[in-house]
Structures are given as structure tokens and as C-alpha cells.
Amino acid sequence: MKKAMHDEHIPVALERTIELLTPALSVTSPYLIDATLGLGGHTEKLLERFADLHVIGIDRDKSALEKAAARLARFNERVTLVHAVYDQIANVASERGLTQVQGILFDLGVSSMQLDQSDRGFAYSHDAPLDMRMDQSTGVSAVEVVNNYSHEELTRIIREYGEEKFASRIAARIIDARKVAPVTSTIALAQIIKESIPAATRRTGGNPAKRTFQALRIYVNNEIDVLERAIPAALELLAISGRMVVLSYHSLEDRIIKRAFAHVSTSEVPHGLPVEPEPTSYHLLTRSSESASAEEMESNPRAQSVRIRAIERRAA
Ligand SMILES: C[S@@+](CC[C@H](N)C(=O)[O-])C[C@H]1O[C@@H](n2cnc3c(N)ncnc32)[C@H](O)[C@@H]1O
Structure with missing residues (x-):
């Protein structure tokens, strides 16, 4: 360790x-x-x-x-x-x-x-508020994107910046989840992503949250x-x-x-x-x-x- x-x-x-x-x-x-x-x-x-x-x-x-x-x-x-x-x-x-x-x-x-700082929200392995801004004094944070953007916008961000083939499924599940309660933490988002991905795919290719987290970080920081x-x-x-x-x-x-x-x-x-x-x-x-x-x-x-x-x- x-x-x-x-x-x-x-x-x-x-x-x-x-x-x-x-x-x-x-x-x-x-x-x-x-x-x-x-x-x-x-x-x-x-x-x-x-x-x-x-x-x-x-x-x-x-x-x-x-x-x-x-x-x-x-x-x-x-x-x-x-x-x-x-x-x-x-x-x-x-x-x-x-x-x-x-x-x-x-x-x-x-x-x-930045990955180690538990309050920044970059890492899917630490529970933290979803922020992901490199400069926290300015710009839209990941929590605003995840809770306000349309299915179409979320799909585009996750597909384009995460090169994620299950982008549309992940976006749909985010929207279902936020109807119940806002998605505000890294762990909650990582869980939603995990549940969106077919079980067979989950067993290969590392943590399924990696690509979506990358996508949100790229988008939030332009x-x-x-x-x-x-x-x-x-x-x-x-x-x-x-x-x-x-x-x-x-x-x-x-x-x-x-x-x-x-x-x-x-x-x-x-x-x-x-x-x-x-x-x-x-x-x-x-x-x-x-x-x-x-x-x-x-x-x-x-x-x-x-x-x-x-x-x-x-x-x-
Ligand atoms: C991988 S780290 C650099 C590590 C560094 N080479 C070292 O050895 O310590 C990347 C850094 O670039 C900064 N950064 C990323 N995008 C930036 C941008 N568009 N403008 C200025 N800084 C940026 C991040 O905040 C981060 O601190």
C-alpha cells in the first residue's frame, strides 16, 4: 500500500x-x-x-x-x-x-x-461530492451536469469524451436515479454506472466507471x-x-x-x-x-x- x-x-x-x-x-x-x-x-x-x-x-x-x-x-x-x-x-x-x-x-x-484529495470528486474509489473542477472557483461542476443535463447531452458527453459504448444506457440510468434523489456523490454515480453495464462486460476491462468519470472531468474542465x-x-x-x-x-x-x-x-x-x-x-x-x-x-x-x-x- x-x-x-x-x-x-x-x-x-x-x-x-x-x-x-x-x-x-x-x-x-x-x-x-x-x-x-x-x-x-x-x-x-x-x-x-x-x-x-x-x-x-x-x-x-x-x-x-x-x-x-x-x-x-x-x-x-x-x-x-x-x-x-x-x-x-x-x-x-x-x-x-x-x-x-x-x-x-x-x-x-x-x-x-487531485485524485487523492478526497473532497474533489475525481476518483470513483473515494466517496466524495461530485465536483471534478480543477479550478473550484469557477465553472460548472459534475454534480450540475449529472443532475440537470438531458439524456441526449449526457449520452454525447459520455460517448465522446469517455469513448464509452454504453453511454446511452448509463445516461438513462442516471436520469432514472435522479428522479428518486439527486446523484451527488462519486460512489452513487459509480454504482449507477456499474448497474448500467451488462454483467458479462463488467467482468472485463477494469472499473466500468473509469470512462464515464474521465468524460465528466473532460467536459467540466473543457x-x-x-x-x-x-x-x-x-x-x-x-x-x-x-x-x-x-x-x-x-x-x-x-x-x-x-x-x-x-x-x-x-x-x-x-x-x-x-x-x-x-x-x-x-x-x-x-x-x-x-x-x-x-x-x-x-x-x-x-x-x-x-x-x-x-x-x-x-x-x-
Ligand atoms: C498530471 S499533473 C502534472 C504533474 C507534474 N508534471 C508533476 O510532476 O508533479 C497535471 C496538472 O495540470 C493541471 N492542469 C490540467 N489542465 C490544465 C489546464 N488546462 N491549464 C492549467 N493547468 C492544467 C492540473 O491541475 C494538474 O495539476
């Missing part, structure tokens, strides 16, 4: 991430934006490894920023922490006088801390739209010889990264800008997505689903 708790806090694909970023960060006074700072695990190791690196760490979760601030305090002014959604990456950089950075890291999804805006903005921010690494954990996220990287690495006209000041091109550093090593998957459950992609900006 102790081992599992400890392992969950090890940053995923740490060595590979550092290896991919190293050429870009081996310059004088490099800057890296950690767009998903979380508990600062990757950032801490990068600051240790590169003596004059400065990191701007973004997170939309204030409690993650507080914990990261304590962990990273010894690096003093080499770290700047920013409470923001990562599609604001260009503004975050420009407000600090930066138009280009040498490295960018996205380690997507929720952190182990994760797909935000990511679709953030990746092109981040690509624009890379300096020549700058590198970006993205760790994603499900196919919807990975597809967005794959497409955005393919778009800039294959198009002849540099993407987006009407007038490119200096012709640049992007080169994929990972042919297709990479997985974590077998040893890492064995010791860190979160690493089992990671897909690693990296790209470099070059002078054309």
Missing part, C-alpha cells in the same frame, strides 16, 4: 522527458514553461539538472500551486508560478517579457494529488477545447532549437497532439502567421507516440497509459 502511494507521486517518463528536452535547455539561461506544473515533480528535476534554467510553472489548480511553491522554494527566483489555464500560455509568457522559450512541457490530465487552443499557441512560442514534450494519457488527448504536430511538421507554409519573420520548420522527435518503459509501467501505474510526443523548432 505504502509503495503504491509513493510511486504515484513519481513524475511520469521523467528520464525520457529530460533526455528529449536536454539539447534545447543546454544553452545559456534557458526558459521552460511547465504548462501543467502539478506538484512540480518534473520541474524540480529539471531545475536540479540545468543550473541556470528558469521555469514558468502554470496550473489552473490553486492548491497544486501552493504545494509546488513549497517544494520548489529552494530555487528562489528561478521559478515563477502562475495561476492560469494553459491556453493562456502566450499571455503568461508575454506578461513576463518573453516572446520565445527554449522548452515547453505538458503533462496532461489530473495529478495524483479540456479538449483548451488543449486544441494551447498546442498551436505553445508551438508558436518555441525558440529556434526549442523543444516541446507532451505526455498524454488517453487517445482523445493524444490525437490532438498528433494532429497539431503533424500539421506543423508537414506543412510547407509555416502555420498560422500571415508574415513569418524568419522561416522555421518543426521536426518530430518521436516517430509515433512512445510508451513508458516496461520497468516504469511496472512500478508506476500512471505510466501505463502515457503516450510521449516531442517536437523541435528549427530554422528552415
Whole structure:
């Protein structure tokens, strides 16, 4: 038990991430934006490894920023922490006088801390109010979605963001259940999902609640739209010889990264800008997505689903 708790806090694909970023960060006074700072695990190791690196760490979760601030305090002014959604990456950089950075890291999804915090409602294994907002100060929470949305809307969310084939059955059962009493806890929702899925399917494929919980989390935090805006903005921010690494954990996220990287690495006209000041091109550093090593998957459950992609900006 102790081992599992400890392992969950090890940053995923740490060595590979550092290896991919190293050429870009081996310059004088490099800057890296950690767009998903979380508990600062990757950032801490990068600051240790590169003596004059400065990191701007973004997170939309204030409690993650507080914990990261304590962990990273010894690096003093080499770290700047920013409470923001990562599609604001260009503004975050420009407000600090930066138009280009040498490295960018996205380690997507929720952190182990968010899953462990029993009051956040991310985990189907802890009984908690259904919330699931990464920034609890704003937006619609999962309890509002589950108790107010129509069958059609719930089905779409669960199917599209959870890739759940029993979406319509789950939505119907949620609606039946909430006629009796509002569905307000994670355990109550997990039970409804379990009952919606045919018994034969329940025996295979892990916890049946996993996909629906993922779907609600993605919807509540508007994760797909935000990511679709953030990746092109981040690509624009890379300096020549700058590198970006993205760790994603499900196919919807990975597809967005794959497409955005393919778009800039294959198009002849540099993407987006009407007038490119200096012709640049992007080169994929990972042919297709990479997985974590077998040893890492064995010791860190979160690493089992990671897909690693990296790209470099070059002078054309
Ligand atoms: C997997 S954790 C990062 C863990 C981190 N790499 C570490 O080693 O400690 C992802 C973090 O990204 C944050 N996050 C997710 N989506 C975000 C967004 N759109 N904007 C800003 N932060 C986001 C979450 O709040 C969470 O703290």
C-alpha cells in the first residue's frame, strides 16, 4: 500500500522527458514553461539538472500551486508560478517579457494529488461530492451536469469524451436515479454506472466507471477545447532549437497532439502567421507516440497509459 502511494507521486517518463528536452535547455539561461506544473515533480528535476534554467510553472489548480511553491522554494527566483489555464500560455509568457522559450512541457490530465484529495470528486474509489473542477472557483461542476443535463447531452458527453459504448444506457440510468434523489456523490454515480453495464462486460476491462468519470472531468474542465487552443499557441512560442514534450494519457488527448504536430511538421507554409519573420520548420522527435518503459509501467501505474510526443523548432 505504502509503495503504491509513493510511486504515484513519481513524475511520469521523467528520464525520457529530460533526455528529449536536454539539447534545447543546454544553452545559456534557458526558459521552460511547465504548462501543467502539478506538484512540480518534473520541474524540480529539471531545475536540479540545468543550473541556470528558469521555469514558468502554470496550473489552473490553486492548491497544486501552493504545494509546488513549497517544494520548489529552494530555487528562489528561478521559478515563477502562475495561476492560469494553459491556453493562456502566450499571455503568461508575454506578461513576463518573453516572446520565445527554449522548452515547453505538458503533462496532461489530473495529478495524483487531485485524485487523492478526497473532497474533489475525481476518483470513483473515494466517496466524495461530485465536483471534478480543477479550478473550484469557477465553472460548472459534475454534480450540475449529472443532475440537470438531458439524456441526449449526457449520452454525447459520455460517448465522446469517455469513448464509452454504453453511454446511452448509463445516461438513462442516471436520469432514472435522479428522479428518486439527486446523484451527488462519486460512489452513487459509480454504482449507477456499474448497474448500467451488462454483467458479462463488467467482468472485463477494469472499473466500468473509469470512462464515464474521465468524460465528466473532460467536459467540466473543457479540456479538449483548451488543449486544441494551447498546442498551436505553445508551438508558436518555441525558440529556434526549442523543444516541446507532451505526455498524454488517453487517445482523445493524444490525437490532438498528433494532429497539431503533424500539421506543423508537414506543412510547407509555416502555420498560422500571415508574415513569418524568419522561416522555421518543426521536426518530430518521436516517430509515433512512445510508451513508458516496461520497468516504469511496472512500478508506476500512471505510466501505463502515457503516450510521449516531442517536437523541435528549427530554422528552415
Ligand atoms: C498530471 S499533473 C502534472 C504533474 C507534474 N508534471 C508533476 O510532476 O508533479 C497535471 C496538472 O495540470 C493541471 N492542469 C490540467 N489542465 C490544465 C489546464 N488546462 N491549464 C492549467 N493547468 C492544467 C492540473 O491541475 C494538474 O495539476
